[in-house]
Amino acid sequence: MLHRVIRRLFVAAALFLALSSPAFAAVEIAFYSRELGTNFPHAFVVLRGHVDATGEQVDTNLGFTAHSVTPALLFGAVRGEVEAVDAGYIARSNRKFAVTLTDDQYRRVLAVAEEWRNVPQPSYRLRTHSCVHFVSAIAEAIGLRVDNEQRLMNRPRSFLERVLALNPQLAASAPAGAEASETGVSAP
Numbered sequence: 001m002l003h004r005v006i007r008r009l010f011v012a013a014a015l016f017l018a019l020s021s022p023a024f025a026a027v028e029i030a031f032y033s034r035e036l037g038t039n040f041p042h043a044f045v046v047l048r049g050h051v052d053a054t055g056e057q058v059d060t061n062l063g064f065t066a067h068s069v070t071p072a073l074l075f076g077a078v079r080g081e082v083e084a085v086d087a088g089y090i091a092r093s094n095r096k097f098a099v100t101l102t103d104d105q106y107r108r109v110l111a112v113a114e115e116w117r118n119v120p121q122p123s124y125r126l127r128t129h130s131c132v133h134f135v136s137a138i139a140e141a142i143g144l145r146v147d148n149e150q151r152l153m154n155r156p157r158s159f160l161e162r163v164l165a166l167n168p169q170l171a172a173s174a175p176a177g178a179e180a181s182e183t184g185v186s187a188p
Helices: 002-020 087-091 103-117 131-141 156-166 168-173
Strands: 027-033 043-050 057-066 080-083 094-101
Touching: 027 103, 027 131, 027 156, 043 094, 043 103, 043 131, 043 156, 057 103, 057 131, 080 103, 094 103, 094 156, 094 168, 103 131, 131 156, 156 168
Parallel strands: none
Antiparallel strands: 027 043, 027 094, 043 057, 057 080
């Protein structure tokens, strides 16, 4: 009898601790692209989850774009900014792959974003400092292999497909048909 009471108390205490503790889970970073058009950025990341060490909830996205989309960006540097896009923009974009981040990798992603926010203006340069370059810097910061060959840097889909090819461990996180088409919306 005493044995059952102790066991019930132990189970109740364990349940209480489990329910009263924050639910820890890692932050997932998903890499997205859109093919060229008038909406920017064409490459960006979405971060969702919880920071293991603090339990802080994360639900944001980061992209780098020209402050104003004008023909001037075709001829030289223009004002650039790190921005978040709305949920509709994400839904109309293509998720290519995702990575579960350690807390350290999450901090590195935030450091890249902060560094890009603080670059002297004008900072957006289509051929050398664009949304694809930003996503490349984030991918490198979390330990992914990238190919910064110029022919890929103006082609967000092709760039992310190359990252996927260079990092075979990402294949499981890629939506079915991620390599096949940029026209449809990939399911997460």
